Amino acid sequence: MNLTNLVGAALFAATSLIGTAALADWQPDKPINIIVPWSAGGSTDQVTRVVAPILEKALGTKIVVVNQPGASGSIGTKAALDAPRDGYTWTANAIANNATYAVTGLIKDTSIDDYEIYLHVANVPVVSVNADAPYADFGALLQAMKGGNVTVGTAGVNSSGGMALAAIKEEAEEGFDARMVTYDGGNPAVLAAASGEVVATTQLAVEQTEMIRAGRLRGLAVLSDQPLVVEGIPPIPSIKKWLPDMPIAADYFGVFIPKGAPQEVYDTVAKVWEKSVMTSPELQAYASDRGAVFAPSFGDQARALAMPVVIAEACARVTRGEAVVDPSEIGIECKAE
Structure with missing residues (x-):
């Protein structure tokens, strides 16, 4: 690369950093932990390790992915919910899990309303x-x-x-x-x-x-x-x-920040999500290579996209006799048979 190109690259990088800094109303001053409540190498772990460097660059702080498996993902999820609500402990999962742990009794008194939602891909079994x-x-x-x-x-x-x-x-x-x-x-x-x-x-x-x-x-x-x-x-x-009447609902995955932190945390992550994650070639390449659907969103749109699979899974627990809490107690209404 010649000097002109090097200077151009440096200017581009500086401009990019200035643009990112302008987005970041919240400036984290220590590492952020994302708890993956499953073992290394699985679907949640894979995609979180693709997204973490994108967030790290945009927020200007270290993002640490912590695997804490057990009890169908509920142990790590509860650890994130029990951590201080200061914006420095997040979790990652399939949204249907976080939204329905209460239905199966794995985590008491929790629902989709406990999180700000940032989705990245939809997966298929x-x-x-x-x-x-x-x-x-x-x-x-x-x-x-x-x-x-x-x-x-x-x-x-x-x-x-x-x-x-x-x-x-x-x-x-x-x-x-x-x-x-x-x-x-x-x-x-x-x-x-x-x-x-x-x-x-x-x-x-x-x-x-x-x-x-x-x-x-x-x-x-x-x-x-x-x-x-x-x-x-x-x-x-x-x-x-083979099973023509089988209902199908897209299984959305994402990063979730427990509510209770300063609002600037959620606003900043939303801006970074829109600017950096929703346009990420790395995430698009991962989805294409692995058979996922590139579908990033956040906020109200993410919640609306997630609700069909959340409702389907919560109500299926009732049908299968696996529910210990009625979904209506966490705001999910199941259609009468």
Whole structure:
């Protein structure tokens, strides 16, 4: 690069920093912790580690991603809720989890209203099997699941994989008897399927694409209205080919800041989200490569986008007999059967 280009690059960088500084009404003076309540390598961890450097650069402070798994993500989430409400402890997750922990009794007296919401991608679960499994398609696997001989690895009943398996069971005919084996995160569950420790997994596409590309898993169906098309992987058909009436709601993931901090914290993060995250080529590349949907939003728009999956998951807990708190107690109304 010649001197002219170097000077131009320096001026551009300075201009960018000035622009970012102008956005930042709140100037953090110490590191911010984002608690990922799942193990390293899973869907939440992956995307948070893509977003953290973007936020770090924009806010001018260190962003520390802390993995604190356990109890379907509720342990780390509660740690974030119990931390001082000073704007320096955030959490990350699928929004349906944070919004419905109270319904399953994992965290008392909590709801979506406890957070300011900053979404980044929507994810889809995929039903995959170990490469050596004898099932040619999802229909064959579904028949085997009715025989009780299929083990399915998930990150727990409240994880995206656990909820996907429960939704499949709800839509399948009587006799569904697949056995769920739970792990501390999506990545261990996927590795268990790839190694043959379990037959299948229903975790998210972003957690499985590398293993499918490597030929260690075979994707049989995606819980989406449309087939999943990702470079380097044969198209994965929609599960509606076999379960046409199965309801589908987009599973949004994001970063959540517990309410109670100074308003300037939320306002600044919203500005940074709009300027830096919603235009991020790194996040777009991650989504495209891993089979996620690039869908950043914040505030009222994010809440509106999230509510269909929040309502679906909360009310499904009632239908399955898993609810210990009526969703209406946290502002979620379920339609009468």
